[in-house]
Each structure stands twice: as structure tokens, then as C-alpha cells.
Amino acid sequence: MSRFQVVSGKGGTGKTTVAAALALALATAGKRTLLVEVEGRQGIAQLFETAPLPYEERKIAVAPGGGEVFALAIDPELALLDYLQMFYKLGGAGRALRKLGAIDFATTIAPGLRDVLLTGKTCEAVRRKDKAGRYAYDHVVMDAPPTGRITRFLGVNEEVAGLAKVGPIHHQAQAVMRTLKSRDTAVHLVSLLEEMPVQETVDGITELRAAKLPVGRVMVNMVRPEVLDEAALRRVRETPPRAALAKSLSAAGLGGARRGGGAERLVTPLLEQAGEYAERFALESGQREVLAGLDLPLHELPFLAGGLDLAGLYRLAKILRKQGVA
Structure with missing residues (x-):
């Protein structure tokens, strides 16, 4: 230095x-x-x-x-x-x-x-x-x-x-x-x-x-920090796993026994958040590539x-x- x-x-x-x-x-x-x-x-x-x-x-x-x-x-x-x-x-x-x-x-x-x-x-x-x-x-x-x-x-x-x-x-x-x-x-x-x-x-x-x-x-x-890995991001972009997500939420005790939708009511807002994260992740990945193309040492702070x-x-x-x- x-x-x-x-x-x-x-x-x-x-x-x-x-x-x-x-x-x-x-x-x-x-x-x-x-x-x-x-x-x-x-x-x-x-x-x-x-x-x-x-x-x-x-x-x-x-x-x-x-x-x-x-x-x-x-x-x-x-x-x-x-x-x-x-x-x-x-x-x-x-x-x-x-x-x-x-x-x-x-x-x-x-x-x-x-x-x-x-x-x-x-x-x-x-x-x-x-x-x-x-x-x-x-x-x-x-x-x-x-x-x-x-x-x-x-x-x-x-x-x-x-x-x-x-x-x-x-x-x-x-x-x-x-x-x-x-x-x-x-x-x-x-x-x-x-x-x-x-x-x-x-x-x-x-x-x-x-x-x-x-x-x-x-x-x-x-x-x-990265919240979803590449495989999870791909599923969110292609075919959101609504049924599997609802099942996982129920298994975790999140609204599974409630009437009126139960865990299913949590699926839509969660997928919306996942979609927003996927969009932001793609934007950040693109900007990281631009900075990497400057051919300078690159450091990241959380x-x-x-x-x-x-x-x-x-x-x-x-x-x-x-x-x-x-």
C-alpha cells in the first residue's frame, strides 16, 4: 500500500x-x-x-x-x-x-x-x-x-x-x-x-x-448478503414453487392450521419479496461486472x-x- x-x-x-x-x-x-x-x-x-x-x-x-x-x-x-x-x-x-x-x-x-x-x-x-x-x-x-x-x-x-x-x-x-x-x-x-x-x-x-x-x-x-442461491433465484424467475412453499410454511408452523388460507396467504407476499430480491440481485451483479472491468483491485464491505x-x-x-x- x-x-x-x-x-x-x-x-x-x-x-x-x-x-x-x-x-x-x-x-x-x-x-x-x-x-x-x-x-x-x-x-x-x-x-x-x-x-x-x-x-x-x-x-x-x-x-x-x-x-x-x-x-x-x-x-x-x-x-x-x-x-x-x-x-x-x-x-x-x-x-x-x-x-x-x-x-x-x-x-x-x-x-x-x-x-x-x-x-x-x-x-x-x-x-x-x-x-x-x-x-x-x-x-x-x-x-x-x-x-x-x-x-x-x-x-x-x-x-x-x-x-x-x-x-x-x-x-x-x-x-x-x-x-x-x-x-x-x-x-x-x-x-x-x-x-x-x-x-x-x-x-x-x-x-x-x-x-x-x-x-x-x-x-x-x-x-x-446473498439471501437466495442461484438455484432458488432460477425457480423464482421461472415457475414460483407456490405449493411447495406453502407446504414448507405449514411444516414450520406458520399458519398451517388456520382457516381462510393459512400458509397459502403468506405465499404471495413472500414471492413478491423474492422477486424484488431477484431483480436487485441481477442489478447488483451487473454493476459488480462493470467495476470488475476497470481492472483495479476490488474490495467489498458489508x-x-x-x-x-x-x-x-x-x-x-x-x-x-x-x-x-x-
Whole structure:
């Protein structure tokens, strides 16, 4: 696995959940993982059942085997102050600009600037080393913007480097793009087995490849278990076994001794549900074939019927480890 994992996906596919589970999965055997949030929703804090994250790297979980997961919610205003201090040594002057509202004004009117700050701050964490020359984090996982704008988000520094021909901003933008286009980075896309998320995943991969950004894996989230095998599905589609089903229901004590139809009254609604399941199963199978045709590693995470809590997050991380992501 690359050191920098970018997780994107269509809204509603659960990309934040997958990013969090991936960070836990990678924090094995004593490794340190940083999970970065860039959209200001505090989704990571909710998943790990902790207080809202400040603009600092904070440990939020311990993985099996002693690994640690840290989290960072990047604030564009504070990130810009970091940049002003780093490149121009403004210090107090930068803080004064913030009090006057200039920092908020700059990050609001220039969305591209926000993206530069978010990607730059994250890539700094990817490249950071301690005094012994070891990386501060074994892996950095970013809960990135949705698929529809991920390519523009990651490629904004290339535009900046082209606009600023010389100087610290030019060199910083180039450094960020070198990280994003290197083998240290992989962009994963989260999808569901539904037509719109799958199509957006296909389109997103096409755009990422055209921009020469490294595509990693496809994560299919919220996969429902198979209820009927192929033989049962075939019987439902061809000749529904009404009599046999009624007999089985009666044998199980479900209305067999009641007058007015008894078990027979349960057959029609059950077959309707089976038909709906067969239709959905066919749709999901077709979408799975589309994703398999992308020729990328494909992972599936189950739908958690009881809802997602911290224990469920650890369960998803364990599944990812078993599927070879760590």
C-alpha cells in the first residue's frame, strides 16, 4: 500500500466510513496512521465517538497490535497562517490579518486557494520526518472531496505552479504535485452496487487517469448478503414453487392450521419479496461486472444492519486487513 491514501466517492457511498476503516486497517503491528479531514464536517470525530477535532494532530484510536490512529481536521484559515509564517515569516502580522477578516475573505473568494492549503498541509504530513530520518507517519489517509471534484481538487497545485513561475509558492506547489503523482500516493474510489455511484466511479477513474494521478482501488461499500442461491433465484424467475412453499410454511408452523388460507396467504407476499430480491440481485451483479472491468483491485464491505458504531468500524477494518490492504 502507498503511504498516502486518498479516499473519494459519490456522496452517500460512505467514503468517510471507508477512510476511517482504512486508517484503522493500516495501523497494524505498531504502525502510525494519520486520518485527515478536509471538508469541515467533523465526520471523523462522530465515527470515533470523540469530541470535535481541533486543528492539531490528535490520537483518536488504538488498532489491534498496538498501532495508533491520529486525526487532523484541517482549517483553511489556520493553514493559510501556517503558510504565511513558513514562507514569509509574518508571524504577528498574519494573526492581525486574521483579526481583520482578511484570511477568511481570501479563503472564501478563492476556492482554489482552499484546495491548495488542504492538499499542501496533508502532503506536508506525508513527507514529514523526525530527527532520525524516519517518517512521522507510516500512512496518511485523506477523507477527500466527492468524486465529482476530486481530480480538480488534487490537480489545483499544478495550476498554481503554472501561474507562479518562481518563488516559494511555485516550489511548494511543485513539491505537492510530485507527492500526489508519485508511487507514494493512491486514490481510492468508494462506490455502491447501484447505477449512479458506479457510473460516477467509472467517470472519476477516467478523469484521474487523464490527469496522470495514481488510481488505487475500488471499495464497494454497504454490500448486502446473498439471501437466495442461484438455484432458488432460477425457480423464482421461472415457475414460483407456490405449493411447495406453502407446504414448507405449514411444516414450520406458520399458519398451517388456520382457516381462510393459512400458509397459502403468506405465499404471495413472500414471492413478491423474492422477486424484488431477484431483480436487485441481477442489478447488483451487473454493476459488480462493470467495476470488475476497470481492472483495479476490488474490495467489498458489508452493510451493517444494526447501524455503524465504533465496534462496527473496527469490524470493517478487520475485513479490509483480511482482503489484503495492510
